[in-house]
Amino acid sequence: xxxxxxxxxxxxxxxNIDQKYKEGSIRYFKEKIKVYGVRTPIxxxxxxxxxxxxxxxxNKKEVFGLCEEFxxxxxxxxxxxxxxxxYQLKNEYxxxxxxxxxxxxxxxxxxxxxxxxxCNHSFxxxxxxxxxxxxxxxxxxxxxxxxxRRASAxxxxxxxxxxxxxxxxxxxxxxxLMDQDDLVQKGYGWMLKEASNIYQKEVFDFVMKRKDKxxxxxxxxxxxxxPQSMRKKAMN
Numbered sequence: 001x002x003x004x005x006x007x008x009x010x011x012x013x014x015x016n017i018d019q020k021y022k023e024g025s026i027r028y029f030k031e032k033i034k035v036y037g038v039r040t041p042i043x044x045x046x047x048x049x050x051x052x053x054x055x056x057x058x059n060k061k062e063v064f065g066l067c068e069e070f071x072x073x074x075x076x077x078x079x080x081x082x083x084x085x086x087y088q089l090k091n092e093y094x095x096x097x098x099x100x101x102x103x104x105x106x107x108x109x110x111x112x113x114x115x116x117x118x119c120n121h122s123f124x125x126x127x128x129x130x131x132x133x134x135x136x137x138x139x140x141x142x143x144x145x146x147x148x149r150r151a152s153a154x155x156x157x158x159x160x161x162x163x164x165x166x167x168x169x170x171x172x173x174x175x176x177l178m179d180q181d182d183l184v185q186k187g188y189g190w191m192l193k194e195a196s197n198i199y200q201k202e203v204f205d206f207v208m209k210r211k212d213k214x215x216x217x218x219x220x221x222x223x224x225x226x227p228q229s230m231r232k233k234a235m236n
Contacts, residue, residue: 005054006069009046013077016042025076031111034074047081051088060092064100071108079114086122095130102136105151106143112183115147116154123151124158134168141175149179150187157194169195170206177210182217189221196225207234 013036022037038046055063067082086101101123109115127133140152153172159165169191176188196203207214207222211234214222223234 035076047084090125109147119151119155146181149184153188153191160195185215185218189218192222
């Protein structure tokens with residue numbers, strides 16, 4: 001039954017390939033990606049349709065097993081479905097699910113799109129439910145895997161909107177401050193930008209103390225939503 005669902009979905013994905021969109025997606029990523037070329041609204045519709053008709057009655061272990069089958073393929077679209085289905089089970093998350101999610105992150109996330117989708121939804125919801133797991137998340141800043149390091153920042157984007165995790169945001173930004181990878185820089189810059197929506201003065205003060213050594217890429221992201229006068233002062 002499960003294999004039939006996966007096969008049917010893959011057939012639907014192949015039936016909805018948009019060659020022009022596929023070529024644009026490939027150009028959009030710096031790294032090599034594996035895509036069918038299915039537009040996002042169609043992809044979301046397929047994911048929701050099959051979840052309602054075939055997946056929602058399965059237990060969490062079964063659903064996570066199906067998610068992993070999709071992740072193994074390497075296709076961006078199949079990862080989107082996997083992460084969407086995992087997110088549907090957010091009310092059933094347990095602390096022990098961290099082991100599963102961390103394994104998915106380290107083993108299957110191979111571009112910024114997968115990283116941001118996973119860490120802004122399913123993974124962030126797990127950490128919000130069990131904030132004591134932040135201790136484990138903080139270990140990611142030292143990973144050799146660029147996507148794991150990016151994840152250590154991106155995962156706070158949802159969290160900072162829901163609760164005051166500012167100390168953790170600043171701790172993470174400090175640890176990643178001099179990271180040489182531009183996608184990690186953009187990741188923690190984005191995190192600071194989101195924090196500035198709520199804690200503008202605190203983020204501005206943080207940036208001003210580090211602006212001489214913070215990479216310009218991260219700096220521009222961090223101050224993007226601040227008033228022009230503050231942006232000008234930070235970039236001066």
